[in-house]
Amino acid sequence: MTSAPTSPLTDPWPKSPVLQTAYRARAAAADLAPLPRAAKDDALLAMADALEVRTKEILEANAVDVERAREAGTSEAIVDRLTLTPERVRAIASDVRDVVALPDPVGEVVRGSTLPNGIDLRQVRVPLGVVGIIYEARPNVTVDAAALCLKSGNAVLLRGSSSAYQSNTALVKVLRDAVGGAGLPADAVQLVPGESRESVTELMRARGLVDVLIPRGGASLIRTVVEESTVPVIETGTGNCHVYVDAQTDLDMAVEILVNSKAQRPSVCNAAETLLVHQDIAPEFLPRALDALAEAGVTVHADERVLAAAEQLEGSKATVVPAVMDDWETEYLSYDIAAAVVDSLDAAVAHIRLWSSGHTEAIVTTSQAAARRFTQLVDSTTVAVNASTRFTDGGQFGFGAEIGISTQKLHARGPMGLPELTSTKYIVTGDGHTR
Amino acid sequence: MTSAPTSPLTDPWPKSPVLQTAYRARAAAADLAPLPRAAKDDALLAMADALEVRTKEILEANAVDVERAREAGTSEAIVDRLTLTPERVRAIASDVRDVVALPDPVGEVVRGSTLPNGIDLRQVRVPLGVVGIIYEARPNVTVDAAALCLKSGNAVLLRGSSSAYQSNTALVKVLRDAVGGAGLPADAVQLVPGESRESVTELMRARGLVDVLIPRGGASLIRTVVEESTVPVIETGTGNCHVYVDAQTDLDMAVEILVNSKAQRPSVCNAAETLLVHQDIAPEFLPRALDALAEAGVTVHADERVLAAAEQLEGSKATVVPAVMDDWETEYLSYDIAAAVVDSLDAAVAHIRLWSSGHTEAIVTTSQAAARRFTQLVDSTTVAVNASTRFTDGGQFGFGAEIGISTQKLHARGPMGLPELTSTKYIVTGDGHTR
Numbered sequence: 032m033t034s035a036p037t038s039p040l041t042d043p044w045p046k047s048p049v050l051q052t053a054y055r056a057r058a059a060a061a062d063l064a065p066l067p068r069a070a071k072d073d074a075l076l077a078m079a080d081a082l083e084v085r086t087k088e089i090l091e092a093n094a095v096d097v098e099r100a101r102e103a104g105t106s107e108a109i110v111d112r113l114t115l116t117p118e119r120v121r122a123i124a125s126d127v128r129d130v131v132a133l134p135d136p137v138g139e140v141v142r143g144s145t146l147p148n149g150i151d152l153r154q155v156r157v158p159l160g161v162v163g164i165i166y167e168a169r170p171n172v173t174v175d176a177a178a179l180c181l182k183s184g185n186a187v188l189l190r191g192s193s194s195a196y197q198s199n200t201a202l203v204k205v206l207r208d209a210v211g212g213a214g215l216p217a218d219a220v221q222l223v224p225g226e227s228r229e230s231v232t233e234l235m236r237a238r239g240l241v242d243v244l245i246p247r248g249g250a251s252l253i254r255t256v257v258e259e260s261t262v263p264v265i266e267t268g269t270g271n272c273h274v275y276v277d278a279q280t281d282l283d284m285a286v287e288i289l290v291n292s293k294a295q296r297p298s299v300c301n302a303a304e305t306l307l308v309h310q311d312i313a314p315e316f317l318p319r320a321l322d323a324l325a326e327a328g329v330t331v332h333a334d335e336r337v338l339a340a341a342e343q344l345e346g347s348k349a350t351v352v353p354a355v356m357d358d359w360e361t362e363y364l365s366y367d368i369a370a371a372v373v374d375s376l377d378a379a380v381a382h383i384r385l386w387s388s389g390h391t392e393a394i395v396t397t398s399q400a401a402a403r404r405f406t407q408l409v410d411s412t413t414v415a416v417n418a419s420t421r422f423t424d425g426g427q428f429g430f431g432a433e434i435g436i437s438t439q440k441l442h443a444r445g446p447m448g449l450p451e452l453t454s455t456k457y458i459v460t461g462d463g464h465t466r
Numbered sequence: 467m468t469s470a471p472t473s474p475l476t477d478p479w480p481k482s483p484v485l486q487t488a489y490r491a492r493a494a495a496a497d498l499a500p501l502p503r504a505a506k507d508d509a510l511l512a513m514a515d516a517l518e519v520r521t522k523e524i525l526e527a528n529a530v531d532v533e534r535a536r537e538a539g540t541s542e543a544i545v546d547r548l549t550l551t552p553e554r555v556r557a558i559a560s561d562v563r564d565v566v567a568l569p570d571p572v573g574e575v576v577r578g579s580t581l582p583n584g585i586d587l588r589q590v591r592v593p594l595g596v597v598g599i600i601y602e603a604r605p606n607v608t609v610d611a612a613a614l615c616l617k618s619g620n621a622v623l624l625r626g627s628s629s630a631y632q633s634n635t636a637l638v639k640v641l642r643d644a645v646g647g648a649g650l651p652a653d654a655v656q657l658v659p660g661e662s663r664e665s666v667t668e669l670m671r672a673r674g675l676v677d678v679l680i681p682r683g684g685a686s687l688i689r690t691v692v693e694e695s696t697v698p699v700i701e702t703g704t705g706n707c708h709v710y711v712d713a714q715t716d717l718d719m720a721v722e723i724l725v726n727s728k729a730q731r732p733s734v735c736n737a738a739e740t741l742l743v744h745q746d747i748a749p750e751f752l753p754r755a756l757d758a759l760a761e762a763g764v765t766v767h768a769d770e771r772v773l774a775a776a777e778q779l780e781g782s783k784a785t786v787v788p789a790v791m792d793d794w795e796t797e798y799l800s801y802d803i804a805a806a807v808v809d810s811l812d813a814a815v816a817h818i819r820l821w822s823s824g825h826t827e828a829i830v831t832t833s834q835a836a837a838r839r840f841t842q843l844v845d846s847t848t849v850a851v852n853a854s855t856r857f858t859d860g861g862q863f864g865f866g867a868e869i870g871i872s873t874q875k876l877h878a879r880g881p882m883g884l885p886e887l888t889s890t891k892y893i894v895t896g897d898g899h900t901r
Contacts, residue, residue, distance in 0.1 A: 061819060065842040146864055150853055157845065159875050238692070242875050257673070261693055263876045284898035291900035384496060406893050407500040410592065418585055418896030427901075428892070429581055440594050440677050440889035441698045442877040454875035457863070458841050461853030463719035465726035466862075 048224040049233040053240040056161045056186040059218035063184045064158050066215070068135035071182055074213035078178065079127040081209035082202075086120045092201035093170065100194055112168045113195055123174045126432075130178045133431045136450045137184045151460040156453040158184030160242040163223075163234055164434075165190045165256055167248035170198040177206050177220045179434050183452040186219045188241065190234055192248075193226035235260035242454075243442075247435050250362070265443060267435035270300030270390035271362045272420040275379045275405065276320075277396035278311040284417060285316060285395040286323045292393060292420040294327040298364050300436060301391050301423040305359065306331075306370040307379045313340060313372045320370075321349040329366045332358040336372035359386040376401055380408045387411060389438050391423040412438060412445035483659040484668040488675040491596040491621040494653035498619045499593050501650070503570035506617055509648035513613065514562040516644035517637075521555045527636035528605065535629055547603045548630055558609045561867075565613045568866045571885045572619045586895040591888040593619030595677040598658075598669055599869075600625045600691055602683035605633040612641050612655045614869050618887040621654045623676065625669055627683075628661035670695035677889075678877075682870050685797070700878060702870035705735030705825035706797045707855040710814045710840065711755075712831035713746040719852060720751060720830040721758045727828060727855040729762040733799050735871060736826050736858040740794065741766075741805040742814045748775060748807045755805075756784035764801045767793040771807035794821040811836055815843045822846060824873050826858040847873060847880035 045051055063071075082089070093115040100110050142154040162185045164176045173189055180187035191199040203222040211217035223230055235244065238261040245265045246256040257264050274292050276285045292303035308316055317340040324331055325348040332354040333341060341351040358369040359382075373379045383392050393415035394405040406414045413423040423446060425433025430448030437443040443451035480486055498506075517524070528550040535545050577589040597620045599611045608624055615622035626634040638657040646652035658665055670679065673696040680700045681691040692699050709727050711720045727738035743751055752775040759766055760783040767789040768776060776786040793804040794817075808814045818827050828850035829840040841849045848858040858881060860868025865883030872878040878886035 061843075061845070064845065144864065146862070150857065152863060154880075160845070258696055263698070263874065265876075281898070287898060287900055295901055402895075408496075410496070410499065410595070411891065413892040413894055415894040416896065418894050418899040419901055421901045422585065422894050422896075422899065423892070427581070428587060429579065439698065441700075444889050445589075445892045454879050456846065457848040457858070457880045459848055459850040459853050459857050460837075461851065461857075463716070463722060464853040464857065465722055466730055466854055466856045 047233060049230050050237060050240065052188060052221050052223055053161065053234075053237045055218040056188055056221055057240060059216040060158065060160045060184075060186040062216045063181070063186060063219055064137075064160075066184065070213075070215065071135065071184070072131045074181060074210050074215045075127055075131045075178055077209040077213040078174075078181075078206050079124040079131075081205045082120055082124040082127070082174065085205050086117055089120055089198070089201045089205065090115055090117070092197040095197040096195050105194070109168060113170070113198070115170060115198065119171070123171050126171075126175060127178045130182050130432055133182065133449055135182065136453050139450075141455055148464060149461070150464050153458045153460075154455050155458060156450065157456050159452060159454050161186050161188060161240065162452065163188040163190065163237075163241045163244040163262065165231060165234070165244060165246045165248070165252065167192045167252060168195055170195050170202060172247060173199050173202045174206065175432070176434065177203075179432055179449060179452060181210070181215075181219055183449045185452055186221070188221055188223050188234065190223040190231060196226050232259065235262060238262050245435055263442075265435070265437050265447070266439040267437055268300045268390075269362055269388045269438060270302070270436075271305065271360060271386065271388040272301060272303045272390050273305045273307055273379075273383050273387060273392040274303045274420065275307045275373075275376075275383070275392065275394045276309060276312060276316055277376060277394055277398060277401045277405075278309040279398040279401065280312055280316070280395050281397055282312075282316055282319060286319050288393060288395050288417070288419050289320055290323050290327050293324065293329055293368050294366065295419070295421055297366055299421075300362075301420050302364070303393070303420045304361065304363055304368060305386070306368055307373050307382060308337070308370070309376065309379070310336070310372050310374055317341070317372075318344055318347070321351065322347055324368065325349040327366070329368055332367060332369045334371040337370045340372075362388065376404060377408075380405065383409055383411070390436070391415060391420045393418065393420050412436065482668060484665050485672060485675065487623060487656050487658055488596065488669075488672045490653040491623055491656055492675060494651040495593065495595045495619075495621040497651045498616070498621060498654055499572075499595075501619060505648075505650065506570065506619070507566045509616060509645050509650045510562055510566045510613055512644040512648040513609075513616075513641050514559040514566075516640045517555055517559040517562070517609065520640045521552055524555055524633070524636045524640065525550055525552070527632040530632040531630050540629070544603060548605070548633070550605060550633065554606070558606050561606075561610060562613045565617050565867055568617065568884060570617065571888050574885075576890055583899060584896070585899050588893045588895075589890050590893060591885065592891050594887060594889050596621050596623060596675065597887065598623040598625065598672075598676045598679040598697065600666060600669070600679060600681045600683070600687065602627045602687060603630055605630050605637060607682060608634045608637045609641065610867070611869065612638075614867055614884060614887060616645070616650075616654055618884045620887055621656070623656055623658050623669065625658040625666060631661050667694065670697060673697050680870055700870070700872050700882070701874040702872055703735045704797055704823045704873060705737070705871075706740065706795060706821065706823040707736060707738045707825050708740045708742055708814075708818050708822060708827040709738045709855065710742045710808075710811075710818070710827065710829045711744060711747060711751055712811060712829055712833060712836045712840075713744040714833040714836065715747055715751070715830050716832055717747075717751055717754060721754050723828060723830050723852070723854050724755055725758050725762050728759065728764055728803050729801065730854070730856055732801055734856075735797075736855050737799070738828070738855050739796065739798050739803060740821070741803055742808050742817055743772075743805070744811065744814070745771070745807050745809055752776070752807075753779055753782070756786065757782055759803065760784040762801070764803055767802060767804045769806040772805045775807075797823065811839060812843075815840065818844055818846070825871070826850060826855040828853065828855050847871065
C-alpha cells in the first residue's frame, strides 16, 4: 500500500550528471510552459544586457579555447569561427533583442470548433518541453539556441563542441544568472556537462526526458545523432542543392541565378552544388555559364556532354574536370559545382530524386508548364522558380530567426522558426459530456 | 567520367525482399504525390467495390488464420478480433467510402506571403512519401491504413501480425488489383513480405527509403519500434488517463464522467485508469464514486486515504484493494482503476506529470480558475474540462478518420487524421531574384 508520490522527479536521483541535467531541465520546462510572453521577454532582455555587461569574462574564457585550438594546429578558418570579439558579443546580444520582438508562438489556437455534441474543441500551441542542441564550434549558437528555446517556452540542453567548452561555459553562466535574476528558473538554460563522447551518447538515449534533439553541424555529426539517438531527432542541414536550366529560359537570368546560387556564399547549406541543363538550351547556355563560373572562380565537375561543350570553347578560362560518380552526391561547400546535360525536365527531376539531399532545388524557366511540373514533382524542402537557392533561410523567409533547416519530412521541413519549436495539445471543454 | 544516371532506383537492385518492397513503394510514392483528388477517390471507390465483390476469397483466407489461431490456443477474444464475416467486410468497405468524402490535404496552402523583396512564398502540404504501419491482429487496419495513406498521396508498407498473414495477403491482393485497375501504381499498397521478426527489423532500419513508421498495438510492440528504429517513428496509443475531481465540483457530473471514462469501453487507450480526488471533496465524493464504480463492476486500487474512506462505508458493494506502486503507471485496459486523494490541484498535476503517459486527463470542476490552471499545467495530448476522457478520438473530433493517436510531441500529437499524414514544402517564386 502506497500513497501517491507527489514529487515529479525520480527517486533515487540519477547518478549521471547528464541525466541530472535533463531532470532539472524537465522541472524548468514545467515552470516555463505556462509563462506569459512578457515574463519571457524580460528574461531575454536581461540576457542581452548581461552579455554586454560581462563581455570581459566571456572573452577571457574564449581566449583559452582559441589558444588551445591554435596549439592543436586548428585551421585559421575554424579558429576565426571560434573567436569572440567585443563587436561579436555585441552582435550576439543584439540578436537576442531581435528575438524579443518576435511573437510568442505558445498559446496560439491552431484549430478550433464546436463539435456537433456541443463540446468546444481547441488545438493550441505548447512548448516541446526539453530541447537538446548538439552543435560544433561557433559559440554564438549557444546564445541563439538559448534565446529561441526560452522564447518558445522550452528548456534547452546545450552540447557544443569540446573546442568551445570554456566559451560556452562562460556564456551559459552569464545567461543562467540573467534568467534567474529575471525570476525564471535558471535551469531553463544548461550546458550538458563533460567534454567526452559518452555525454553525447547519454543525451541521445535520454528518451522520455528530452523531447527532441537538433544536431547542427557537419554531415557526420548529424548521421551519428540520427543513427544512435532514441530521442526523436530533427535532421538538419545537408544541402546538395540543384539549379536546373530549362529548355525555355531567360539566359541572362539563368546565368545570374546559377552564379548567385553557387558562389555568393559557397560554404552554406543552401548553396548550389549541381547544375543540370536541358539539352535543347545547352549549346547556347553552357558557353556563357562556364565563363561566368570561371569568372567567379568555380571549378566545374562535368559529365560527358558538358565536357564536350567545354572542349569546343576557345580561349575560355573555365576550369572543367571530368565528373566521377561521387560528384553527384557531394556537398562541396566550396567553389566547385557538378554539371550535367539532361534530356528533359523529367530527367532532371529523376536526377534530383536520386541524388539530392532534399534541401533546395531551383528551376530557371520562362515556361509556366515547366515551372508547374517541376514544383509538383520535386520533393525537397524548398523549390525555387526563377530565384536563387540561397533564399532558403529563416531570415529571408521572414521568420525572424532560425534554429536550423530541417531536411526531414516529420514535424518540420525547411527553415525552422519559433513555431517549429512547439507542439500542440487539444483542449476539450464540455458541460458534463459523456459518450 | 560518368554520365548522370537517369533511374531513380539503386543499382544494383537490393537482394532483400523487404528493401525491394520499400524501393517499389518509393517509386509509387513519386507517382502518387502529384495526383489530383479525383484520381485518388476513383481508386478508393474501386477498392471498396472490390472488397465487396471478392468477399469470398477474403473470408477463405481469413478462415485459415482463424483455424491456425484456434489450434494455437489463442483466446476467444483475440480470435474474435481476427475473424472476418460478410458483414464485417461490408463495414470495412463502407469505411473506405467514408474516406472518399474527406477533403484531400495535399496541396493545401498552410502559409503564404509576399516577401519584402517581392518573392512569393508558399508553404504547401505534400505527402510524407512512404508510410510504414506495424500493427497487431485486426485485419481491418490493413484496409483503413491503405485507404488513409492513398487518400493523402502516400505509399503504404503494411506489416501486420503474422497471425493475420493469410487475411492480410488476401486483402492486399484485392486492394492492389483495384488500385492498379484504377490506373494508379499497385505498389502504392504493399504487404511487407515474410512473417519473421527480421522483416520488421529491416523495415525499421530502412531510413531514407521509409519516411515514417507508425506502430499500432500493445506497449511492447511500440517500445520495440521506438527503441530499434532509425526510421522516424510516431509513437501511438499508450493511455494511462486520469480523471481529477476538483474541490469545487458538481458531484453528479463528476460521478457520471468518472464512470463513463472508466467503464464505457475499458479496453481502449482513452479509457481512464486513475482517479484523483481533492481532499476537500473526498468525504462527499468518494462514497458515491465507490458505489457507482462497484455498480459498473470496477475494482478500485486505492491509496491509504481512499482505502480509509472505503472502510467507513457500510453495506457498500465496492471492491477496493490496496494500491501498490505499479498501479499508478498501469494501463489496465480492464475494469480496474487506481484511486488517490490529493492535497490540491497542484498535487494532482504533479501526480499526472509523474505517472501519466501523456494521453488524456480530465478535470471535473465548477471553478473557472481551476479549469484554467489545470489546462495550462497538464501537458498531455488532450485535456478535458467537464467531459469524459473517451472523447479523444479522430472520429469524435470530427477528423472523419484516424490512423492512430500520437502520444509524442513531434510532428503530430493526439488523434491523427489525414493532415497528419502529410509534410510540407516551400515554393519560392521570383523574377530572377538573387541575394
